[in-house]
Amino acid sequence: MQETLDPENWEQFSQLAQQMLSDMLTHLRTLPEQPAWREMPPGVRQGLQEDPLPWKGHSEAEVYQQFFQQVLPYPNGNLHPRFYGWVQGNGTPLAMMADMLAAGLNPHMAGFNQAPALVEKRVLDWLRQLMGFPPESGALLVGGGSMANLIGLTVARDRWLKGEALLGNSRRPVVYGSTQTHAWVTKALRLLGLGADTFRALACDDQYRLDLSDLRQRLKRDRAAGMEPLAIVATVGTVNTGAIDRLDELADLCALEKIWLHLDGAFGALARLAPALAIQVKGLERADSLAFDLHKWMYLPFECACALVRDGNAQRRSFELEGSYIEPETRGVIAGGLPFAQLGLELTRNFKALKVWMCMKSYGVEKIGRIIQQNVDQAAYLVEQIKSRPELELAAPAPLNVVCFSYRGVNNRELLTRLHESGRAVPSGTTLGGQFVLRVCLVNHRTRQSDLDLLLDSVLEIGGWMKASASQQ
Numbered sequence: 001m002q003e004t005l006d007p008e009n010w011e012q013f014s015q016l017a018q019q020m021l022s023d024m025l026t027h028l029r030t031l032p033e034q035p036a037w038r039e040m041p042p043g044v045r046q047g048l049q050e051d052p053l054p055w056k057g058h059s060e061a062e063v064y065q066q067f068f069q070q071v072l073p074y075p076n077g078n079l080h081p082r083f084y085g086w087v088q089g090n091g092t093p094l095a096m097m098a099d100m101l102a103a104g105l106n107p108h109m110a111g112f113n114q115a116p117a118l119v120e121k122r123v124l125d126w127l128r129q130l131m132g133f134p135p136e137s138g139a140l141l142v143g144g145g146s147m148a149n150l151i152g153l154t155v156a157r158d159r160w161l162k163g164e165a166l167l168g169n170s171r172r173p174v175v176y177g178s179t180q181t182h183a184w185v186t187k188a189l190r191l192l193g194l195g196a197d198t199f200r201a202l203a204c205d206d207q208y209r210l211d212l213s214d215l216r217q218r219l220k221r222d223r224a225a226g227m228e229p230l231a232i233v234a235t236v237g238t239v240n241t242g243a244i245d246r247l248d249e250l251a252d253l254c255a256l257e258k259i260w261l262h263l264d265g266a267f268g269a270l271a272r273l274a275p276a277l278a279i280q281v282k283g284l285e286r287a288d289s290l291a292f293d294l295h296k297w298m299y300l301p302f303e304c305a306c307a308l309v310r311d312g313n314a315q316r317r318s319f320e321l322e323g324s325y326i327e328p329e330t331r332g333v334i335a336g337g338l339p340f341a342q343l344g345l346e347l348t349r350n351f352k353a354l355k356v357w358m359c360m361k362s363y364g365v366e367k368i369g370r371i372i373q374q375n376v377d378q379a380a381y382l383v384e385q386i387k388s389r390p391e392l393e394l395a396a397p398a399p400l401n402v403v404c405f406s407y408r409g410v411n412n413r414e415l416l417t418r419l420h421e422s423g424r425a426v427p428s429g430t431t432l433g434g435q436f437v438l439r440v441c442l443v444n445h446r447t448r449q450s451d452l453d454l455l456l457d458s459v460l461e462i463g464g465w466m467k468a469s470a471s472q473q
């Protein structure tokens with residue numbers, strides 16, 4: 001007997017699939033009634049950890065039951081309207097369906113100039129337009145900000161090398177950023193063979209932006225010492241506070257000094273979609289390369305980010321791929337070749353473009369921009385509330401959608417853990433100026449003002465208890 005992995009009974013499978021869809025939509029619809037996070041019962045945790053290697057199969061329905069009981073109720077919570085931690089996007093029901101359709105169709109997205117590739121090409125063109133990049137710039141959808149940033153920095157490295165080999169090269173590269181640059185940069189520098197110590201984490205001004213006078217001095221000093229600047233990595237929306245580096249001035253400096261300007265716009269670049277915020281990220285369109293995540297502030301499910309490189313040919317030279325088994329033809333399935341595989345690391349890629357295409361078309365960019373603005377307005381509201389409460393202290397300016405604050409006189413790390421355990425709200429934490437603070441990042445289309453009120457009430461309540469119990473000891 002010959003076997004296949006298609007269902008034995010399509011009718012039964014179709015019923016199960018409809019059950020899965022209905023359960024997931026119920027999960028999404030009832031999010032506000034659920035806790036923002038719940039601890040996994042030890043038995044469930046142990047069950048999953050010890051799940052034995054399944055040599056023999058179980059029915060699809062049984063496997064789904066296990067998912068329904070042991071996995072679905074215990075995620076990390078990022079879909080929830082009161083999840084404000086790190087920079088975790090939420091996803092939308094339409095994007096979920098698009099991902100299902102993409103996985104069902106399962107096209108190989110190395111290229112192949114068929115309908116799925118045309119969808120990705122349209123999406124990339126829309127994203128170029130939104131970010132003000134020229135039509136000939138290189139563009140690729142990738143898994144996340146770390147990968148999109150790696151692509152930009154790879155092309156920068158190759159331009160710096162001017163065709164020379166890296167190994168045995170006596171030239172000494174330097175990459176400049178700030179103390180607020182995200183940690184992807186040192187990982188990327190290690191992967192690129194440049195070493196993490198190529199990175200100079202420069203000081204910031206009082207708004208957590210790269211200090212340009214420090215940068216100018218360092219450039220002069222490093223050049224005098226025989227070092228060669230490879231790139232300046234600036235950030236549009238830092239992970240800690242949402243600070244935006246001075247983009248126009250950096251673009252001027254890079255043009256003058258002939259240094260590659262790479263922008264990490266993981267979430268902040270999307271501020272360009274909100275008309276009143278676009279001015280804050282002006283200059284972004286002048287970068288040599290730009291990375292941004294659609295799975296953060298475009299609210300799409302993981303994974304989806306975009307790398308844009310002004311010089312598309314340079315990007316192609318960095319990532320070109322040849323083989324007799326993938327040569328393009330003028331007719332047939334491989335007509336048009338594998339253009340996406342020539343712009344990034346991956347050969348086999350999934351159809352993540354479909355969710356971008358369907359969501360952009362269905363919501364319209366204007367609505368996405370309005371929700372981005374809504375998040376920024378929510379951050380401003382939170383700042384006002386914090387300033388009006390003597391127990392609380394704002395820890396940093398909040399120019400965009402990230403608010404850092406603390407409860408005075410208590411251990412804020414402990415307060416944060418208690419808040420998570422309460423299931424009421426999930427901010428994350430960070431350290432600013434040597435102080436641990438609570439960090440609220442608003443990239444959630446589900447968050448309402450009442451959710452922020454609940455966050456504040458919970459912080460005040462837990463902080464109040466902690467203070468009271470400390471004073472009794």
Ligand SMILES: Cc1ncc(COP(=O)(O)O)c(C=O)c1O
Pocket residue numbers: 086087143144145146147182184235237238239264265266267293305
């Ligand atoms: C500013 C910034 N850059 C890069 C990244 C990394 O992006 P990803 O997690 O999509 O790889 C993040 C993640 O939060 C970020 O905030």
